[in-house]
Amino acid sequence: MSYEPVDVLIIGAGAAGAAIAWSLVETRMRILCLEQGPHVHDKDYPSRNQDYELSRYGDFSCDPNVRKLPQDYPINSADSEITPVNFNAVGGSTVNFLGHWPRMHPSDFRARSLDGVADDWPVDYATLAPFYDMNDRITGVSGLGGNPAYPDYKPPLPPIPIDKLGQTLARGFNALGWHWWPSDVAILSQDYDGRTKCVNAGTCDLGCAAGAKGGTNFTYWPILENAGVELKTGCRVREILVDEDTGFATGVLYHGPDGQVHEQKAEMVIVACNGVGTPRLLLNSKSKLFPDGLANRSSQVGRNLMFHPLTGVTGIFDEPMEGFKGPMACSILSQEFYESDPNRDFVRGYGLHSGRYTTPMTYALGGYGVDDPIAWGREHREKFDDLYPYSAGLTVVTEDLPEEKNTVTLDPDLTDSDGIPAPKIDYTVGDNTWKMIAHGEAGAEKALIAAGAKRIVGKGGDKVWWRAGWHQMGTCRMGSDPERSVVNGWGRTHDVKNLFIVDGSIFVTSGAVNPTSTIQALALFIGDSIKNNIANLFD
């Protein structure tokens, strides 16, 4: 079936799709969003079930290859050192994300000018700052103003408790004279905007049944649906169509919940399918005009894939740290080693993140993001009796540099349940990153000891965490040169004038912070640019 054209067609109802829809709603254009996943109601979140931890290894796993739900697409990661993880539903990966909300630094947008690596972004921090603020207000962000690692800004809500674990580590950083700060979080420290505050349940990845975590299913989507934005779930876009004469996108073909293929026409198409889903869709949209995939004249679609390779170091303290209480990834963040330093053997930097600790089953199975069960027998007992309660950790989260060889391509054999080719990932961790990891592990150890740790255990060794491809960036990067980038400085593809991309795939560099705050600020900025250029948008 073919549907009448809408003004704006957004593909993907996650973090980015919701933010751009919000920005465009005031234009009164007819906006439709197609989302392959369903609405997942908070009453169905596993954190309300007695055996909640089991679902982390079943249908609420962050890994689509484990979940294998009808709305998921498989990902071939056999040739990657990290596997991408996500969630496919209204809210996208913000349904199971952990709500850590740091911004990028001004220097992240200037890696080429400052450090001679990668490329500069065509936008800068100052341009994005008002959009960060706007997004923080809509999302309900908690944190402490005055962080000396950033130009001045103040989150709308006070910080969440950092608790004993955060306080202990903070004292360690203070003893060394190192930077740390309570984490900015997309988690409510107070009731806000009709939503209730965080209850410190500690299982943020299993969906926040309290609604305290700023998933767009709780923040943007209720506003958008009230405002008349149409959201069709269970609709998986197979291909974006182009007019062979004009070179404009005309709409999409999608598989509907009825199992049939439909055509939806549109004046403007906006892709928001995350850093793996977006290049996958473009590469699958081949035509006479674009035989190598849509908007891919630069051959950059699917290249420069960046994650944030990470590892963890654990310290054992004298007192119980109660790391299972509180938002699981958020307590304090040290950016002592974030900026480049010519005295180090690597460029750019990393953060030392203190989440909380973890729940018993996940500890027994090796930790979040790791598949490496702990020992059985007496050693098992000792770990649970003498280490687990007294553990506090630091995660070394590194900046990944863009490299063309790290790619998302289409798998020749593997498909999703609609027969659409699955993405294949080819990815290796770069030398610069390995040096950062070594430096970070030593730094984390020092900080933990300064905080009072009696023993250090659980250093990552020669591997990064496997199931930790939470952040997927770079695969349709921004730039002013159409030969070397896919979208321009405000998200419009160089090759197709009515096609926009708004998710992390347009990142030029990755920074060393969780990306969603920046993804959404960028989506709001792109929405604003569309509005400002509306008279000659497609020229």
Next chain:
Amino acid sequence: MTNNREHWSEDERVLLVAILDQLIPANEEKKIPSAGDPGTALYLAGIAAGDDQIGTLFARGLKRAAELSNTTGGAFVSLNNSEQIAVIRQLEEAEPAFFEALLRHTYMAYYSRPDIRALLGLLAKPTQPDGYDVPSETPEFMAELTAPVRRRGQVYRAC
């Protein structure tokens, strides 16, 4: 499909429970039970009954465990502690796929039990809707704790 409870013969069940006792031993002092309780074995029976591949893997693994203990000196339950541990180590070598699945599912079964969670200090009930009571730090306390960081001043590159 076989009923969970009847999935294994009595001999298999007794053997499995004794192996589970070794995989996660009890802590008598803290009154934390071992994994060799009926709940864990029943969960494993459910897994084995619900998936033919795992069912076959488990049947083969348990058969091998019985053979290895017979070679060591008799039924697994009749062996002394160090002999049992030695048999499990041999089993780990001889049947790695079975052992990996057994260990993983044992950990999942055991730690999904509310009573075990409570003994480790967590809520026995689901984490939502009540969660944990964690007091917020006061603004004064945070001001004091962050004072050294603020004193040092800007740590980002302005550009």
